Amino acid sequence: MYSFEPSEEQQMLVDAVGKYAINDLRPAAHEAEESREFPRKLVSKGWELGLLQASTPEAYGGFGERSAVTCALAVEEMAFGDLAGALAVMTPSLFATPILLTGSEEQKQEYLPRVIEGDWAPYTAALIEYRFDFDPNALKTTAKASAGDYILDGEKAFVPFAKDAEAMIVYADLDGITQGFIVPKNSAGLTISNERENLMGLNALPMYRVKLDTVKVPASNRLGGASGHNFELVLASMRIASASAAVGVAKASFEYAKNYAKEREAFGVKIAQKQAIAFMLAEMATEIEAMRLLTWEAAWKLDNQKDDAATEAYLAFTGAADMAMMVTDRGVQILGGHGYIREHPVELFMRNGRGFAMLVGLAIV
Amino acid sequence: MTIEFESPKPIVQTQFVLKTVAEEMMRSKSRYFDEHEHEIPWDYIEFMHTAMKSMGVGSLAPKEKSNGGNGGEPKEKRPPIAYQSLAAQIEMLSWGDVGFYLITPGGGLGAAAVQAAGTSEQKAKFLARFTEDKPTFAAMCMTEAGAGSDTSAIRARAVLDEKTNEWVINGEKIFVTAGDKAFTEYEKFGGGFIVVWASIDPSAGRAGMRAFVVESGTKGVTVSKLEHKLGIRASDTATISLVDARVPYDHILGSPTVEKTTTGFKGAMATFDATRPLVAASGLGVARAALEFLKEKLDENGVEIRYGLPRQKLSNIEREFIDMEIMLKSAWLMVIKAVWMADNKKPNALESSMSKVRAGDVGTKITQKAVEILGPLGYSREFLLEKWFRDAKITDIYEGTGQINRLVVARQILGYSGSELR
Numbered sequence: 001m002y003s004f005e006p007s008e009e010q011q012m013l014v015d016a017v018g019k020y021a022i023n024d025l026r027p028a029a030h031e032a033e034e035s036r037e038f039p040r041k042l043v044s045k046g047w048e049l050g051l052l053q054a055s056t057p058e059a060y061g062g063f064g065e066r067s068a069v070t071c072a073l074a075v076e077e078m079a080f081g082d083l084a085g086a087l088a089v090m091t092p093s094l095f096a097t098p099i100l101l102t103g104s105e106e107q108k109q110e111y112l113p114r115v116i117e118g119d120w121a122p123y124t125a126a127l128i129e130y131r132f133d134f135d136p137n138a139l140k141t142t143a144k145a146s147a148g149d150y151i152l153d154g155e156k157a158f159v160p161f162a163k164d165a166e167a168m169i170v171y172a173d174l175d176g177i178t179q180g181f182i183v184p185k186n187s188a189g190l191t192i193s194n195e196r197e198n199l200m201g202l203n204a205l206p207m208y209r210v211k212l213d214t215v216k217v218p219a220s221n222r223l224g225g226a227s228g229h230n231f232e233l234v235l236a237s238m239r240i241a242s243a244s245a246a247v248g249v250a251k252a253s254f255e256y257a258k259n260y261a262k263e264r265e266a267f268g269v270k271i272a273q274k275q276a277i278a279f280m281l282a283e284m285a286t287e288i289e290a291m292r293l294l295t296w297e298a299a300w301k302l303d304n305q306k307d308d309a310a311t312e313a314y315l316a317f318t319g320a321a322d323m324a325m326m327v328t329d330r331g332v333q334i335l336g337g338h339g340y341i342r343e344h345p346v347e348l349f350m351r352n353g354r355g356f357a358m359l360v361g362l363a364i365v
Numbered sequence: 366m367t368i369e370f371e372s373p374k375p376i377v378q379t380q381f382v383l384k385t386v387a388e389e390m391m392r393s394k395s396r397y398f399d400e401h402e403h404e405i406p407w408d409y410i411e412f413m414h415t416a417m418k419s420m421g422v423g424s425l426a427p428k429e430k431s432n433g434g435n436g437g438e439p440k441e442k443r444p445p446i447a448y449q450s451l452a453a454q455i456e457m458l459s460w461g462d463v464g465f466y467l468i469t470p471g472g473g474l475g476a477a478a479v480q481a482a483g484t485s486e487q488k489a490k491f492l493a494r495f496t497e498d499k500p501t502f503a504a505m506c507m508t509e510a511g512a513g514s515d516t517s518a519i520r521a522r523a524v525l526d527e528k529t530n531e532w533v534i535n536g537e538k539i540f541v542t543a544g545d546k547a548f549t550e551y552e553k554f555g556g557g558f559i560v561v562w563a564s565i566d567p568s569a570g571r572a573g574m575r576a577f578v579v580e581s582g583t584k585g586v587t588v589s590k591l592e593h594k595l596g597i598r599a600s601d602t603a604t605i606s607l608v609d610a611r612v613p614y615d616h617i618l619g620s621p622t623v624e625k626t627t628t629g630f631k632g633a634m635a636t637f638d639a640t641r642p643l644v645a646a647s648g649l650g651v652a653r654a655a656l657e658f659l660k661e662k663l664d665e666n667g668v669e670i671r672y673g674l675p676r677q678k679l680s681n682i683e684r685e686f687i688d689m690e691i692m693l694k695s696a697w698l699m700v701i702k703a704v705w706m707a708d709n710k711k712p713n714a715l716e717s718s719m720s721k722v723r724a725g726d727v728g729t730k731i732t733q734k735a736v737e738i739l740g741p742l743g744y745s746r747e748f749l750l751e752k753w754f755r756d757a758k759i760t761d762i763y764e765g766t767g768q769i770n771r772l773v774v775a776r777q778i779l780g781y782s783g784s785e786l787r
């Protein structure tokens with residue numbers, strides 16, 4: 001059957017996340033972006049909503065089963081508040097979710113309770129590389145098997161909270177395929193840049209470069225254990241999260257522009273009464289809905305282990321990234337000159353909107 | 366409730382059957398009827414009539430009653446899927462050939478109007494014919510030379526003759542899809558009808574607009590012209606003139622008196638909420654045909670689509686193809702959501718117009734791009750692709766142009782009335 005109505009449980013979660021997004025994240029977003037710091041108190045408050053905990057079985061310290069659809073709903077809602085804040089709250093998932101999805105039993109038992117049971121703590125992952133043709137399936141960072149260990153070499157970029165991370169998953173090329181490796185804090189050969197990344201947007205999210213110079217990890221730290229894991233599944237989950245976040249940011253821009261257009265007057269009418277504006281809004285709403293549905297379908301396919309789930313996640317990610325750019329650009333356009341001024345959030349939405357095409361790996365469902 | 370994307374089994378089965386029909390009965394004749402406009406594909410029509418009768422689908426209009434009530438114990442209640450099923454059928458038939466789909470016997474838009482605005486007696490009286498022996502058609506006549514998008518500008522007039530208790534209708538309707546088959550009395554067809562929109566009180570504006578069922582062969586009514594078109598040439602597009610045409614009193618759909626409300630007009634709009642996603646589905650069927658054809662030709666020429674690569678590593682053809690696929694899939698989900706809402710009796714004016722906006726855009730873009738990518742092969746009449754390009758364009762025009770549907774969407778999201786946003 002087809003059905004487009006969240007379950008009661010999902011709706012409750014969405015409502016709770018929505019409240020946090022609107023009452024906590026959004027009011028803090030501007031100041032956080034300008035001061036390059038998200039109040040840790042707010043991050044903790046978001047963590048207490050228990051998104052990750054609700055996706056983790058009791059055996060590993062959580063209280064639920066993971067559903068990509070539910071996560072997609074929650075990510076959209078949270079990103080609607082503020083993207084940087086949402087990513088900060090969800091950073092520990094970058095570490096925990098791949099373990100939950102593809103980790104060995106030992107890895108799950110060792111790491112999941114640690115991440116889940118306490119307060120928000122900086123566990124993270126390093127996927128992105130600083131190259132124009134960055135491709136998660138063709139990494140330059142390498143892993144080589146060597147006498148029961150793996151040796152990691154390379155450089156990673158845009159790694160959230162790397163500075164004080166307890167542990168991170170580093171993705172590297174192992175004989176032509178991408179594999180994740182659990183790298184603990186203070187591993188020999190691991191250097192984290194002192195300088196934070198300086199990007200067009202997402203400045204409230206502290207991100208760092210990570211250098212790996214013959215970093216040795218035991219074979220048991222390979223995600224999934226000795227035989228490794230299915231990276232496609234991890235990547236699909238990342239893409240669905242990015243797509244959901246893109247829908248959330250686009251919706252934020254759309255809603256703001258819509259409300260503005262109903263207030264602002266020009267030539268004796270509200271600007272929303274002009275077709276040039278109204279049609280932009282209609283198209284924005286249509287595109288947002290289109291990509292939301294495609295993302296939901298991809299998430300549903302992932303949950304139901306459909307063969308084409310990974311392809312669908314790729315399509316949703318690619319489409320949602322374009323959509324976010326189109327919609328957030330129009331958000332600025334509808335506010336005119338005022339849209340260009342940082343007092344209104346639409347310019348931040350636009351800067352964030354541009355990022356989705358390259359920012360796979362900063363969120364995961 | 367929950368979020369789910371599993372196509373219901375009965376729908377998948379119907380699609381499977383219709384795919385064969387599309388290939389054997391439609392595609393094989395597409396070129397011929399494109400080049401012989403105004404000839405009637407009798408074989409297709411008769412085949413479809415027989416097939417639909419034997420499948421128990423008299424008409425493409427969804428049934429009121431739930432399926433499976435054989436008088437025994439009430440079965441476990443399944444969620445209704447009539448509109449979803451209809452959308453899937455229309456998509457598949459249009460994948461075969463939209464022109465043919467539009468002349469599939471059954472109620473079409475005429476029956477949809479009766480469904481949406483008629484009383485139960487009227488439904489019984491007018492809709493039974495579609496399951497009888499001969500293929501039968503109905504059509505919807507709203508548009509006039511001076512009134513297209515602005516339906517409130519129609520000039521057709523209906524006056525009650527109190528002596529005979531008949532409505533007397535005058536006016537001229539243009540662009541009536543299947544108007545000829547619904548109105549002209551062909552021996553091979555059963556008697557159809559047209560639904561004619563006219564005003565019973567021009568001073569009342571939209572509140573005075575009503576639809577009338579005019580039986581085929583009614584005196585004073587003539588099919589005065591058949592259009593020559595860019596595409597969908599297998600489908601007749603008729604001009605119908607009504608000169609003192611008399612129809613019985615109870616052929617009026619909706620109330621015969623004018624209140625100071627716009628209920629009459631709302632009847633027409635309710636029809637559109639139901640039919641817009643179906644028109645969208647049709648447009649997406651053509652788009653899918655074009656995209657699949659493109660894929661086939663790329664495969665033949667050894668061009669692979671490498672899914673999963675970041676944008677900047679894709680070739681131009683790959684980028685275009687992937688974009689087309691994103692457009693098509695997401696547009697289809699919008700259609701499904703709109704008809705799912707209709708099935709579940711949720712108000713869907715917004716979703717239904719959104720799906721039409723998107724399908725109008727997507728159908729046009731995909732067929733345009735497919736022709737472009739295949740170069741001379743795309744432009745040649747050796748293949749049907751160039752025809753699908755011509756066929757697809759209609760989706761953005763009828764049942765409310767792309768602009769009109771944008772207006773509907775915008776009014777919905779802004780909470781504006783028609784006078785606040787024109």
Ligand SMILES: Cc1cc2nc3c(=O)[nH]c(=O)nc-3n(C[C@H](O)[C@H](O)[C@H](O)COP(=O)(O)OP(=O)(O)OC[C@H]3O[C@@H](n4cnc5c(N)ncnc54)[C@H](O)[C@@H]3O)c2cc1C
Nearest residue numbers: 505506507508513514515540541542763764765766768787
């Ligand atoms: C093949 C075919 C089959 C058809 N079948 C039927 C049928 O079965 N029954 C029936 O009743 N009609 C039918 N139509 C008519 C169709 O619905 C109309 O053509 C359509 O609604 C547009 O009306 P118009 O052609 O008069 O264009 P116009 O209304 O003159 O529009 C011209 C342009 O102006 C734009 N426009 C108009 N109003 C606005 C506005 N307020 N804001 C912004 N832009 C605006 C339109 O989008 C369009 O781009 C059919 C048409 C065709 C071509």
